[in-house]
Amino acid sequence: KNEVEQSPQNLTAQEGEFITINCSYSVGISALHWLQQHPGGGIVSLFMLSSGKKKHGRLIATINIQEKHSSLHITASHPRDSAVYICAVRPAYSGAGSYQLTFGKGTKLSVIP
Amino acid sequence: DGGITQSPKYLFRKEGQNVTLSCEQNLNHDAMYWYRQDPGQGLRLIYYSQIVNDFQKGDIAEGYSVSREKKESFPLTVTSAQKNPTAFYLCASSLAHSPHNEQFFGPGTRLTVL
Numbered sequence: 001k002n003e004v005e006q007s008p009q010n011l012t013a014q015e016g017e018f019i020t021i022n023c024s025y026s027v028g029i030s031a032l033h034w035l036q037q038h039p040g041g042g043i044v045s046l047f048m049l050s051s052g053k054k055k056h057g058r059l060i061a062t063i064n065i066q067e068k069h070s071s072l073h074i075t076a077s078h079p080r081d082s083a084v085y086i087c088a089v090r091p092a093y094s095g096a097g098s099y100q101l102t103f104g105k106g107t108k109l110s111v112i113p
Numbered sequence: 114d115g116g117i118t119q120s121p122k123y124l125f126r127k128e129g130q131n132v133t134l135s136c137e138q139n140l141n142h143d144a145m146y147w148y149r150q151d152p153g154q155g156l157r158l159i160y161y162s163q164i165v166n167d168f169q170k171g172d173i174a175e176g177y178s179v180s181r182e183k184k185e186s187f188p189l190t191v192t193s194a195q196k197n198p199t200a201f202y203l204c205a206s207s208l209a210h211s212p213h214n215e216q217f218f219g220p221g222t223r224l225t226v227l
Contacts (some may be wrong), residue, residue, distance in 0.1 A: 004155065033215065041201055043218035086155070100171070101216065103155035 006087050006104035013111050019074040021107045023087030026068065033101065034061050034072050035086040043086070046072070077111045084108050116140065117219035119204050124224045126198075134189045134222045136204035143209030145187035146216065149173060150201040159202075162187055163209055191224065198226045 003026045013019050023032070034046040047054050047061040049070065054061050058077075063070040074081055087104040117138045126132045138145065144163050148156040158171030162181040176195025181187055187206075191198045201223050205216040 031215075035218075041203075041221040041223065043203065043221075045215060045217070048215050088156075100158055100161070103157075105153060105155045 004087055004089055004102050004104040006085075006107050008107060009105070010108045011110070013077050013109070015078060015111055015113050017077050017111075019077050019081075019109065019111075021072045021085050021087075021109070023070045023072070023104055024068060025087075025089045025102075027089075028092040029065075029068075029089045030092045031090045032063055032070050033088040033090075034070075035088060037084040037086060037106065039083070046085075074109075077109075079111045079113050082109055082111050117204060117206055117217055119202075119219040119222050122220065122222060124222055126224070126226050128226055129193045131193060132191050132198075132224065134191065134202055134204075134224070136187045136189065136219060138185055138187075138204075138206045138217075138219075140206055140217060141184070142206035142217070143184070144207045145181070146205040146207075147171075147177075147179065147187070147189045148203045148205065150203060150221075156203065159189065198224060200224060 005024045007022045032049045035043050036046050037043045049061055049063045058075045060073040084106040086106045088101040090101055120135045146161040147159040149159055150156050157173050159173055159177050160168055160171055160179040162168035165181055165184050168179050168181050176192055178190045201221050203221045204219040207216045
C-alpha cells in the first residue's frame with residue numbers, strides 16, 4: 001500500500017523565515033505534486049515533479065527519487081503564505097486506478113507578522 | 114475563464130435525506146474525480162470517471178453515487194446510507210492521458226448533516 005507521510009504536521013514561522021516542508025512516500029512514483037489549500041478550502045497546484053528541482057518565485061520544490069523524498073521550501077516567508085500544503089503522488093504502476101493520486105495529510109503553515 | 118465550479122459552497126441537510134453536489138468543468142478534461150476531506154486526514158477518493166457514461170469506485174464509495182452523462186458534469190449524490198456524511202467535498206478534473214495526472218480542483222462544498 002502506498003503511504004505518503006508529511007512533516008511537520010503544523011508549522012509556525014515568523015515573517016521572513018526560511019521554511020521547509022517534507023514529504024516521504026513508500027512506492028515508486030511517476031510524479032509528485034505539491035498543492036496549496038487556503039482557509040476557504042480551494043486547492044491550487046504549486047508544482048508537479050518527476051525529478052530534480054523546480055522554482056517559482058519564492059517557492060522551491062525538490063525531489064530525490066532514490067530516497068523517495070521531496071521537500072517544499074519557502075524563502076522570505078510572508079503571512080499570505082499561511083495555508084495547508086499537501087503532497088500527493090501518482091504511483092508508477094499502470095492499469096486500473098492509474099489516474100489516482102495518494103495524498104498526504106497536509107502541513108498547516110502559519111506565518112506570523 | 115476556464116475552471117471547475119462547485120455549488121453550493123455550504124450545504125445543510127437533515128439526517129436521512131439524499132443530497133446532490135454539483136461539479137462542472139469547462140476545461141475540456143476527460144477525467145473527473147470526487148474527494149472527501151476530513152480534519153487531520155488526507156483527501157480520499159470517492160469516485161472517478163475517465164470518460165462519459167463510465168465511472169469507477171474509489172477508496173470510500175459506500176453511501177455515494179455518481180453519474181457522468183456529460184463530459185463537463187460529474188454530480189455526486191450523498192445518500193442516506195452514508196454513515197458520516199458531514200465533510201468537505203472536492204471535485205477535480207484532469208486530462209485523461211496526462212502522463213503525470215495533474216489535477217485541477219474546484220473550490221469545494223462543505224456539507225453539514227444535522
